[in-house]
Amino acid sequence: MPQKREISADKFAFGCHRFGFGPAPGGGLVDVEKHVIPLVKIAWESGIRTFDSAVLYRATLQLGQALEALKIDPNEIRFQTKCLRYLGLTMDTAVEHQPEALLQGIPRRYHGLTDKWDCSAKGVEQQICRERIEYGGDKLYGVALHDSPDMEKQVGLNWETDVSPAVAYLKAAKAAGFVERIGLGIKDPEFVHRFLANEPGSLDYAGLTFCPSILGQLMKIIDASNTQPFEVTLMGINYGQAFTLTEDPLTAPPFLYNYEVANAEERALMSRYYKICGSTPLLHLAAAVAGLLVVHFPKTMTQIVTSTMTPSRLVETMRLVREAEVPAPVWAELKAAELIPRDFPTS
Numbered sequence: 001m002p003q004k005r006e007i008s009a010d011k012f013a014f015g016c017h018r019f020g021f022g023p024a025p026g027g028g029l030v031d032v033e034k035h036v037i038p039l040v041k042i043a044w045e046s047g048i049r050t051f052d053s054a055v056l057y058r059a060t061l062q063l064g065q066a067l068e069a070l071k072i073d074p075n076e077i078r079f080q081t082k083c084l085r086y087l088g089l090t091m092d093t094a095v096e097h098q099p100e101a102l103l104q105g106i107p108r109r110y111h112g113l114t115d116k117w118d119c120s121a122k123g124v125e126q127q128i129c130r131e132r133i134e135y136g137g138d139k140l141y142g143v144a145l146h147d148s149p150d151m152e153k154q155v156g157l158n159w160e161t162d163v164s165p166a167v168a169y170l171k172a173a174k175a176a177g178f179v180e181r182i183g184l185g186i187k188d189p190e191f192v193h194r195f196l197a198n199e200p201g202s203l204d205y206a207g208l209t210f211c212p213s214i215l216g217q218l219m220k221i222i223d224a225s226n227t228q229p230f231e232v233t234l235m236g237i238n239y240g241q242a243f244t245l246t247e248d249p250l251t252a253p254p255f256l257y258n259y260e261v262a263n264a265e266e267r268a269l270m271s272r273y274y275k276i277c278g279s280t281p282l283l284h285l286a287a288a289v290a291g292l293l294v295v296h297f298p299k300t301m302t303q304i305v306t307s308t309m310t311p312s313r314l315v316e317t318m319r320l321v322r323e324a325e326v327p328a329p330v331w332a333e334l335k336a337a338e339l340i341p342r343d344f345p346t347s
């Protein structure tokens with residue numbers, strides 16, 4: 001298939017969360033030599049130079065170990081991470097937050113700890129310094145505030161104590177040259193607008209979990225970037241598993257929609273996409289939408305973060321973003337059903 005969309009390898013970033021959370025293909029613990037090194041190698045050979053992690057992922061040390069084994073200078077990669085959620089002792093009422101199924105893939109050194117929130121300047125400093133030490137390079141290409149809207153849902157969010165101190169610290173770290181860009185790593189697109197209003201001039205990139213069903217919200221964010229310039233990073237394109245389904249989402253076994261088990265309404269919505277797509281896999285639709293965004297909004301849409309534990313799948317995802325075809329009648333029907341915004345450029 002000829003390359004349909006000109007998208008340089010530089011537009012892709014490799015998401016490292018599975019290096020920590022796993023599980024390894026077939027289940028069980030992640031092993032650096034068996035699982036992490038082959039993935040970092042294929043990403044590097046595919047031209048990817050940006051790697052995305054988070055304090056929460058328990059993944060960055062494994063990335064650093066793989067770079068060392070492959071003799072890749074850590075300063076040759078662009079490493080971006082996320083702070084606020086950190087690993088603390090499971091004491092008193094705190095219990096391990098990750099489900100047993102995920103823990104099987106997490107290296108033992110991270111067991112007996114759980115994720116907590118620390119938005120203080122000291123806390124953020126410790127988190128990002130740990131990340132810098134673990135990957136092994138000199139500075140951080142980006143640091144995103146991780147999941148503030150999730151914090152709001154779980155324990156409440158007070159902007160003055162839970163967001164502003166972290167932003168102030170990251171700005172100082174940026175002025176000192178340790179951090180190159182300040183971002184968001186979030187599942188709720190509306191939070192971008194709140195952040196722009198409350199912390200004007202601070203945002204360099206908005207990292208959003210993405211899939212075609214939030215394209216309308218994404219277009220509003222792209223509009224906002226014309227007034228207050230910042231870049232947009234797609235943190236995944238399948239919304240967990242929603243756009244990888246090959247059977248009707250209405251009746252499929254439980255699947256993840258924006259990293260939570262899909263409810264009845266989300267199943268019904270996905271089923272509408274599935275039925276209109278017909279013989280075009282949902283995976284192809286998600287990849288084509290991501291590719292079109294990068295092609296048509298190059299100043300804003302600078303990164304697609306993708307992840308897998310299977311090297312051939314990384315190659316496949318990059319190919320699909322560049323080449324996946326959605327027939328014109330399918331686009332037309334998706335637009336008529338208002339599942340894709342009418343003005344979205346599809347060629």
Ligand SMILES: NC(=O)c1ccc[n+]([C@@H]2O[C@H](COP(=O)([O-])OP(=O)(O)OC[C@H]3O[C@@H](n4cnc5c(N)ncnc54)[C@H](OP(=O)(O)O)[C@@H]3O)[C@@H](O)[C@H]2O)c1
Nearest residue numbers: 015016017185186235236237238239240244305307308309
């Ligand atoms: N709140 C946040 O900040 C947040 C939340 C989520 C993700 N992220 C970031 O975004 C990165 C990407 O996340 P992601 O990879 O989960 O996003 P995604 O693009 O939504 O991918 C979801 C899943 O699709 C599957 N997939 C890919 N190609 C496939 C194929 N050909 N057939 C069937 N399934 C296929 C992959 O499964 P396999 O892995 O089994 O291949 C992958 O785990 C993460 O590494 C993380 O850095 C951030």
